[in-house]
Amino acid sequence: MSTTTLPTLETEPVVAVKPRRRGRLRYSRNRLAYWLIAPAVAFMVLVHVVPMAGGVWLSFKNLNTFTFAQLWGAPGAGLANYKAILFDAGNPLRSGFLGAVQNTAVYTFWTVAGTLGGGLAVALLLNRPMRGQKVARTLMLTPWIVPSFVVAVLWQFMWQSDVGVINKFLVDWTGLLGERPVWLLGGNSLWAIIIPSIWRGLPFCMLIFLAGLQSLPRDLYEAAALDGAGPWQRFRYITLPLLRPLIAIQLLFGVIYATYQFAIPNVMLGTNPGPDADLMMTLIVRQSFSNNLFGFGAAASVLLMLAMLLWVAVWWRAFRRDLEVPV
Amino acid sequence: MTALTLTPRARRRLVDRALDALTWLVLAVMLAPVAWLLISSLQNDGELATGAYDLLHPTLNAFRDMWQTVEFSKYFANSLIICTGAALAATAFASSAGYALARFRFRGARPFGVAVIGTQLIPGSMFLLPLFMGFIWLKQTVGLALYDTHLGMVIVYTAFFTPLAIWLMRSFFLAIPRELEDAAMVDGCTGFGAFWRIVLPNAAPGLVACFVYAFLFAWDELLFVASLTQDTAETIPIGIRSFIGNYQQYTAQLMAAGVVSTLPVLIAFFATQRWLVKGLTAGAVKG
Numbered sequence: 001m002s003t004t005t006l007p008t009l010e011t012e013p014v015v016a017v018k019p020r021r022r023g024r025l026r027y028s029r030n031r032l033a034y035w036l037i038a039p040a041v042a043f044m045v046l047v048h049v050v051p052m053a054g055g056v057w058l059s060f061k062n063l064n065t066f067t068f069a070q071l072w073g074a075p076g077a078g079l080a081n082y083k084a085i086l087f088d089a090g091n092p093l094r095s096g097f098l099g100a101v102q103n104t105a106v107y108t109f110w111t112v113a114g115t116l117g118g119g120l121a122v123a124l125l126l127n128r129p130m131r132g133q134k135v136a137r138t139l140m141l142t143p144w145i146v147p148s149f150v151v152a153v154l155w156q157f158m159w160q161s162d163v164g165v166i167n168k169f170l171v172d173w174t175g176l177l178g179e180r181p182v183w184l185l186g187g188n189s190l191w192a193i194i195i196p197s198i199w200r201g202l203p204f205c206m207l208i209f210l211a212g213l214q215s216l217p218r219d220l221y222e223a224a225a226l227d228g229a230g231p232w233q234r235f236r237y238i239t240l241p242l243l244r245p246l247i248a249i250q251l252l253f254g255v256i257y258a259t260y261q262f263a264i265p266n267v268m269l270g271t272n273p274g275p276d277a278d279l280m281m282t283l284i285v286r287q288s289f290s291n292n293l294f295g296f297g298a299a300a301s302v303l304l305m306l307a308m309l310l311w312v313a314v315w316w317r318a319f320r321r322d323l324e325v326p327v
Numbered sequence: 328m329t330a331l332t333l334t335p336r337a338r339r340r341l342v343d344r345a346l347d348a349l350t351w352l353v354l355a356v357m358l359a360p361v362a363w364l365l366i367s368s369l370q371n372d373g374e375l376a377t378g379a380y381d382l383l384h385p386t387l388n389a390f391r392d393m394w395q396t397v398e399f400s401k402y403f404a405n406s407l408i409i410c411t412g413a414a415l416a417a418t419a420f421a422s423s424a425g426y427a428l429a430r431f432r433f434r435g436a437r438p439f440g441v442a443v444i445g446t447q448l449i450p451g452s453m454f455l456l457p458l459f460m461g462f463i464w465l466k467q468t469v470g471l472a473l474y475d476t477h478l479g480m481v482i483v484y485t486a487f488f489t490p491l492a493i494w495l496m497r498s499f500f501l502a503i504p505r506e507l508e509d510a511a512m513v514d515g516c517t518g519f520g521a522f523w524r525i526v527l528p529n530a531a532p533g534l535v536a537c538f539v540y541a542f543l544f545a546w547d548e549l550l551f552v553a554s555l556t557q558d559t560a561e562t563i564p565i566g567i568r569s570f571i572g573n574y575q576q577y578t579a580q581l582m583a584a585g586v587v588s589t590l591p592v593l594i595a596f597f598a599t600q601r602w603l604v605k606g607l608t609a610g611a612v613k614g
Contacts, residue, residue: 294456
């Protein structure tokens with residue numbers, strides 16, 4: 001996705017053309033390029049750019065139940081929405097916001113760590129020659145195909161405290177735990193959404209890493225083995241550095257998608273997952289569409305996007321030298 | 328300490344077998360929830376709610392009843408219509424834009440490429456409400472009905488899944504030799520003619536993969552369909568929650584609905600797996 005330079009036009013048709021005609025040809029070919037991207041650009045502008053600008057605009061508005069009928073003409077609020085979230089200690093929304101920020105950070109960290117770490121580990125396992133390797137590789141992808149909302153209803157059923165299969169396994173069948181934990185309420189509920197998220201995200205990560213592992217030059221490993229490097233050293237000093245570009249891309253998108261996760265907590269824990277598992281997206285959507293606090297929701301969305309821009313900047317500093325030509 | 332007495336070769340073999348076993352164990356753990364989904368869908372609602380399982384007498388009752396308990400066929404049809412429409416449009420737009428990025432060095436190519444990725448940075452909650460307000464505004468001023476219609480959702484999903492599809496198609500086009508188009512243009516094809524008649528047919532596997540990819544993502548979407556539809560255009564992610572409302576009685580039907588809503592994407596994925604995997608990984612590995 002990142003490293004190939006765009007091909008040049010140096011290999012134009014090998015026909016004898018006068019320089020002037022060649023220039024016109026280049027112009028007309030480039031004009032074709034603009035026509036080719038036009039539909040995608042139109043959709044991006046209409047569905048992404050304009051509404052995004054609208055979202056920023058609304059964050060400076062006092063849009064709530066009473067002013068909603070005025071749509072864009074709602075009274076301005078200046079920076080009041082932002083102030084309430086960030087600095088107004090007396091505002092009841094603020095503690096919910098801070099809690100959601102913390103939950104989202106924890107959720108994102110463990111989901112991305114589990115997905116990338118697990119994905120790499122499974123890719124290493126499946127990269128070994130083994131009987132039934134092909135079948136194992138294909139079947140390993142299955143969780144990625146299960147839709148998020150099915151993941152959520154399935155795991156909600158499995159997490160049930162009294163009849164769920166997870167507690168049956170932990171308590172009744174193996175006796176690993178003495179008491180039945182409650183998973184869908186309280187402190188455990190964040191883990192109740194982290195674990196299924198890792199389960200669903202891991203296969204795709206595995207797929208990318210596996211493709212990366214297969215493209216690594218074999219002779220490097222043979223040379224290293226001859227020099228007496230053990231398996232761990234070969235992994236640490238050959239595999240990991242060579243996979244860095246792939247890890248970088250997975251990390252970038254993994255963090256973004258985890259931070260914007262909505263379907264799994266919403267379907268599994270309902271519109272209000274409770275203070276222990278409320279994420280940014282569930283909070284914003286609930287405050288906007290259940291409580292009609294649209295101004296608050298818009299301001300929180302803008303802050304969330306600024307946080308992601310900051311993450312991209314940090315990521316860029318850390319990994320720019322791994323990507324020959326940036327995305 | 329028998330391990331010390333093993334020859335290096337025997338020890339390596341032992342480690343190898345152990346890692347094989349570990350691989351199959353991981354696979355079993357990963358597949359266990361899917362197996363549980365299947366097993367649960369073959370039980371009766373009442374027993375399942377009390378935690379009882381009868382593995383020896385599976386029943387298809389849940390698969391029969393789920394269509395009556397909830398108007399599931401409506402949601403299913405809506406999902407099929409909206410996701411097919413959006414995936415078709417996204418594939419069309421992504422193939423032309425991806426081709427432009429793969430073959431042309433035009434002014435603005437880089438900003439366009441970055442903007443395509445940049446769309447992924449916008450939180451859905453940020454433009455959901457403006458989109459909703461825009462739908463209402465269009466209805467009031469032009470009379471164009473987008474709220475709670477298939478068309479509205481197709482437009483939204485097309486826009487959502489075009490960006491990543493563009494990068495997917497770009498990597499497919501980069502793999503097609505340029506000489507094909509050059510030859511076509513020497514023979515008198517226009518630039519667009521070369522794209523349409525030579526490149527696209529050669530990229531057929533990529534087009535299929537792109538379609539399936541966009542379809543998978545559209546099938547999964549919940550946030551926007553929850554807010555931009557009310558009744559007639561609601562899709563499966565909305566419909567499946569109707570079983571949860573009556574959780575106690577309908578557990579098996581909920582699981583059956585889960586199986587039914589996974590099947591289309593599962594079939595689509597495994598039917599096109601080779602191309603899809605190639606497209607997804609080629610972009611990642613070769614850059």
